[in-house]
Amino acid sequence: MDRLLPLIQNEALKIWKKKRFLVILIVLLILIPIFTYAQMKIAETNKSHFKDWRNQLVQQINEYQNMLSSDRIPDEWKRSRRIAVQQLQYYLDHDVNPNSPDGVTFTRSFMSNAVTLFFPLLVLAIASDLVSGERTAGTIKMLLTRPVRRWKILFSKLVALTMYVSLTVVASAVLCYLISGAVFGYDGWAMPVFTGFVIQGSSIESSFVHAVPQWLYLLMEAGLIWVSSMSVALLALMVSVLVRSTAASIVTMMAAVISGTILSSMSSSWQSAKFIFSVNLQLTDYLAGSPPPITGMTLGFSLLVLAFWAAASLTVSFSVFTKQDIMN
Amino acid sequence: MNKAMNDEIVLSVNDLKKQIGGKPIIKGVTFDVRGGEIFGFLGPNGAGKTTTIRMLVDLIKPSSGEITICGEDIGRNPEAALRHVGCIVENPEAYPFLTGWENLEHFARMQRNIDDTRIREVVQIVGLDARIHDKVRTYSLGMRQRLGIAQALLGRPKLLILDEPTNGLDPKGIKELRVFVRMLADQGMSLFISSHLLSEIQLMCDRVAIISKGEVLAVGTVDELILGAGQYVVWQFEQPGAGRRLLEGELDVQLIGEHEHRIDESLFAGMQDVQVTTMNQERIPSLVEKAVRAGIGVVAVHRIAPTLEELFLRMTEGESIG
Numbered sequence: 001m002d003r004l005l006p007l008i009q010n011e012a013l014k015i016w017k018k019k020r021f022l023v024i025l026i027v028l029l030i031l032i033p034i035f036t037y038a039q040m041k042i043a044e045t046n047k048s049h050f051k052d053w054r055n056q057l058v059q060q061i062n063e064y065q066n067m068l069s070s071d072r073i074p075d076e077w078k079r080s081r082r083i084a085v086q087q088l089q090y091y092l093d094h095d096v097n098p099n100s101p102d103g104v105t106f107t108r109s110f111m112s113n114a115v116t117l118f119f120p121l122l123v124l125a126i127a128s129d130l131v132s133g134e135r136t137a138g139t140i141k142m143l144l145t146r147p148v149r150r151w152k153i154l155f156s157k158l159v160a161l162t163m164y165v166s167l168t169v170v171a172s173a174v175l176c177y178l179i180s181g182a183v184f185g186y187d188g189w190a191m192p193v194f195t196g197f198v199i200q201g202s203s204i205e206s207s208f209v210h211a212v213p214q215w216l217y218l219l220m221e222a223g224l225i226w227v228s229s230m231s232v233a234l235l236a237l238m239v240s241v242l243v244r245s246t247a248a249s250i251v252t253m254m255a256a257v258i259s260g261t262i263l264s265s266m267s268s269s270w271q272s273a274k275f276i277f278s279v280n281l282q283l284t285d286y287l288a289g290s291p292p293p294i295t296g297m298t299l300g301f302s303l304l305v306l307a308f309w310a311a312a313s314l315t316v317s318f319s320v321f322t323k324q325d326i327m328n
Numbered sequence: 329m330n331k332a333m334n335d336e337i338v339l340s341v342n343d344l345k346k347q348i349g350g351k352p353i354i355k356g357v358t359f360d361v362r363g364g365e366i367f368g369f370l371g372p373n374g375a376g377k378t379t380t381i382r383m384l385v386d387l388i389k390p391s392s393g394e395i396t397i398c399g400e401d402i403g404r405n406p407e408a409a410l411r412h413v414g415c416i417v418e419n420p421e422a423y424p425f426l427t428g429w430e431n432l433e434h435f436a437r438m439q440r441n442i443d444d445t446r447i448r449e450v451v452q453i454v455g456l457d458a459r460i461h462d463k464v465r466t467y468s469l470g471m472r473q474r475l476g477i478a479q480a481l482l483g484r485p486k487l488l489i490l491d492e493p494t495n496g497l498d499p500k501g502i503k504e505l506r507v508f509v510r511m512l513a514d515q516g517m518s519l520f521i522s523s524h525l526l527s528e529i530q531l532m533c534d535r536v537a538i539i540s541k542g543e544v545l546a547v548g549t550v551d552e553l554i555l556g557a558g559q560y561v562v563w564q565f566e567q568p569g570a571g572r573r574l575l576e577g578e579l580d581v582q583l584i585g586e587h588e589h590r591i592d593e594s595l596f597a598g599m600q601d602v603q604v605t606t607m608n609q610e611r612i613p614s615l616v617e618k619a620v621r622a623g624i625g626v627v628a629v630h631r632i633a634p635t636l637e638e639l640f641l642r643m644t645e646g647e648s649i650g
Contacts, residue, residue, distance in 0.1 A: 006437035013434070017425045138421035142479065145385040145417065146438040147410040325348075326387040 007148065007156035011130075015164055020126050024168055027122070028175045035110060036180045043101045043184075053097045061088050080291045086204045087197060087289055096192055096211070103181030104188030104214050108221060110176050112284035115225050116264075119169070120232040120257040120281065126164050127236035128253060129246040130157050131321065136246055140326055150322040158237065158314075165233050169226050173218070193217040197289025204289070217287070224283035231277060231306040232257065238313035241321050244328075257281070264293035274301070277309040333534065336363035338412070338487050338518040339384070344393035346379060353379055355542040357393070361487065361520055366513050368533030368550070369522040372640075376542040377522045378418060381491050384520070385415050398486055411439070414485035416493065420476025424465035428456060428475050431464060432482065439483045450478040469496050477508075488512065489520045494528055506532050526633055540640055553639075560584070560591055560632045561605050561612065566625030568601035574619055581607040581615075591632050599628075 015021065050056040064081045067073050073081075091098045099105065131154075134140040143153060177186070192211035197204050212220075236253045243249045260278020263270075273279055274294040283306075285292065286299035339361040346354040354376050361367040371377050382388040384395055386406045395402045400409035422431045432451070436442040451460050454474040459467070464475065473493070480488055490509075494502045509519055509532055523529050529536050530550055537547045546553055565571025575581050584604040596602060607615075609631065616626050 010434050010437055013430075014423065014426075017423075017430070019425075137423070138419060139423055141387060141417045142421055142435065143438075144387055145410060145413070145415050146435060147407045147483070148438050149407055323389070325389060326382065327348075 003148075004152060004156060004159075007152055008159045011156045011160035012163060015126060015130075015160055021164060021167065024122050024125055025171060025175075028172055029179075031118075032110070032176050032179045036106065036183050039101075039106055039180070040183055053099070054092065057088055057092050057098075061085050061092070064088075083197075083199060083204055083289075083291050086206075087194075090194060090204075090206060090209065094192075094194070094211070096194070098193075100188060100191060101184045102188030102191070103177050103184050103186045104218060105191070106180040106184055107173055107176040108193075108214065108218050110180075111173060111218070111221055111225060112288065114172070115228055115284050116261050116278075116281050117257065119172075119225060119229045121254075122168050122172075123165055123229050123233045124236055124250055124253050124257075126168075127161055127233045128240055128250045130161060130237060131240040132243055132246045132249045133240075135244050135326075135328075144326060151318055154241075154318060154321045158234075161233050161237060162230065165229050166226060169222055169229060173222055189213065189215045195220075195287050195289065199289065199291055209289075220287060221284050224287065227303065227306065228281045228283050231310045232281070234310045234313040234317075235277065238317045241317045270294075271296075275305055277306060280305045333365050333513075334363040334516075337361070338363050338398055339367075339520065340394075340396045341380075341384070342394040342396075344380065344383060344395065345391050346383060346388065347391045353542055354383070354390075357537075357539065357542075357544050359537045359544060359547050361518050363486070363518055364513055364516045365534045366509060366519045366521065366532060368529035368536035369520060369539065370526065370529045370536050371522075371524065371539035373524050375524075375539045377524075377539060378491060380539070381415075381417060381489060381520075381522060384489060385413060385417065386410060387417065411483065412486045413489060414480030414483060414487070415489035415491075416473075416476045416480055417489075417491050419495075420472045420479075422464045422467075422472060422475050422479070424463065427463050428460040428467070428471075428478075431475060432460075432479060435479050436482055442482055446482065446484075450481045453481060454478045470498075470501050473497065473501075485517070487518045487520060491522050492524070493521060494523065494525070502528075526639060530633060538639070545640070559606075559609070560589060560634065561607050561609060562591075562599075562628075562630040562632055563603040563605065564599060564601065564627040564629075565603070565619070566627055568603075570622070570624045571619065571626075572603055574622060574624060575603055575605060575615075578607075578611075578615065580611065581605050589634075591634065595632060 046053075046056055050059070064085045067081055068078050068085075088098070129136075131140075134143060144150060191214045193214050194209050194211055195217060196208040196210050197206065198208055199205070232253070235256070236249070239252050240246075240249045243252060257278050260276060260281060263273050263276060264279050264282065271294060274297050279293055280297070280302040282293070283299065283302055286302070292298070292302075337360050341357055341359050344354055344357040345352065357376075357380055359367075369377055369380070379388065383390045384397075384402070386402050386409075389403070395409075397409040398412040400412070402409040422428070423434070426434065429447070429451075432447045436447055451457055454477050456471065456474045456478060459471060464472065467475065473496075477490075480490075493505055493509075497505060509521070513519055513534075521529070521532060533550055535547070535549050536553055538545045538553065563571060563575065572583070575583055582605060584606065586604075589604045591604065612629055616629065619626050
């Protein structure tokens with residue numbers, strides 16, 4: 001292990017000096033204020049229409065129910081609306097505002113909205129050129145002719161990548177809280193959030209529903225985001241080993257991630273699509289109790305699928321990297 | 329030749345072969361590099377020099393054959409074998425977003441027992457002190473080359489492998505490199521230098537292996553191989569016509585027509601009315617004397633090595649005759 005630490009230090013240093021993490025921070029610093037502003041506008045509008053959040057919730061439930069009675073709405077939509085109605089009703093019955101305007105609530109919803117596209121994108125900024133970048137620059141020749149086994153080099157890259165992915169998740173949450181808190185206030189840690197909705201067909205089994213304080217919910221959410229970001233990172237690492245050019249590596253991974261988002265919204269009838277990794281990225285939905293993209297998917301199932309993809313990526317990465325001929 | 333040369337075998341390559349996509353690229357390369365010698369690896373572009381070098385440093389796995397460095401097999405124990413090697417494969421690469429110093433620190437961390445003092449030492453050896461804390465992105469090619477060599481020297485290697493080291497250097501840089509390489513060899517380091525330029529190998533190396541189409545044609549000292557292969561003697565007279573007649577009169581001097589020799593044309597730049605001959609070089613003084621006595625002014629006599637192609641031609645001819 002003492003021989004690995006300097007290698008990990010090398011890889012972490014290179015990512016840092018390439019200013020990749022700085023780019024991520026800047027992107028966050030630009031995007032979060034924009035979303036905060038948008039949220040503020042929504043809150044203002046709601047406030048002028050409804051004196052009480054309960055009225056707003058009732059209004060929303062009525063809207064959904066009107067939709068349910070319409071013939072032109074596809075069944076798929078109806079199902080998710082029906083579930084949403086039941087959840088809203090649950091919040092109303094327990095006198096808890098699900099959209100209370102405070103920094104923690106904003107952070108919670110921002111993080112869960114970011115998990116399928118935004119976080120993968122940030123992860124790709126770090127992971128895509130980890131190996132392909134060394135090949136493009138030719139520095140891979142210097143790296144692999146030093147008296148260090150190849151697996152150790154890839155392993156140290158992997159550790160550095162894990163560190164930066166974790167840091168990205170934490171930094172996003174912290175920045176989000178700090179920036180939105182300036183507008184909405186820094187409260188909301190103890191607010192109860194309901195979780196544990198079990199979805200059966202188009203109805204909700206609420207016997208497992210329980211309230212957790214929002215700080216705990218946020219922590220669980222961050223953990224799930226970390227898992228889904230890491231699976232993207234490991235896949236990106238593999239692509240970066242297999243593909244020689246960094247541009248090709250980014251495009252490949254972006255295509256994979258985006259296709260998952262598209263598939264989630266249309267593949268209700270294509271059952272086996274649930275084994276595709278990018279359909280399973282939205283882990284936070286299980287926590288919130290939103291219906292999964294394909295019926296029958298559960299948190300355990302998604303975790304298993306992601307774990308399988310991650311393990312396969314690692315196997316391919318290491319076996320190719322340790323054996324391949326460096327021809328150019 | 330070389331004071332530090334010894335009989336220890338630092339690099340041993342035995343029947344090395346490589347197939348890529350079913351096509352044999354390297355068809356059996358064998359040679360040894362001894363301690364403290366400068367070993368040239370000479371061949372035209374595409375002969376398999378770089379592929380061979382990449383196999384020496386474990387970038388490419390050989391299809392068959394053995395490579396041992398200081399007794400360690402590179403295939404079985406690359407970590408131990410590479411500990412004795414410093415190398416620059418093709419271009420000297422470095423991370424442009426790091427400073428020269430940070431680059432050296434980076435590679436120092438990949439080896440045992442290299443501290444700041446050693447880094448400072450190699451920086452001094454290659455003379456990069458003034459700019460070492462600047463970003464590599466701002467370096468010239470020559471400076472990158474120096475940084476590359478500094479990196480290769482970090483681990484106090486017994487064997488330094490340089491792939492076409494004079495590429496992109498100006499004449500002054502090439503000369504400095506030559507002196508530098510000799511200095512390292514005098515300290516007991518073995519150097520393995522590839523090149524497609526005969527003149528370069530001739531000036532720099534003690535022994536040489538000549539490779540063509542993935543095969544080693546010959547291994548020997550530079551004198552044996554290159555001088556033995558015959559040099560041209562090029563004459564320049566004050567009176568070209570009379571001079572030519574004088575040479576024609578000598579039975580053991582063969583005049584070569586203007587387009588029949590295989591000398592690099594650039595060597596003739598600025599020379600006028602040259603007479604290219606092949607002859608016994610020991611006869612040069614007596615011929616000069618003869619010319620002077622006949623009232624023909626001798627402007628210059630050059631000994632010029634044939635081009636690599638010529639050398640190959642002679643070698644393969646020799647093979648078919650022998």
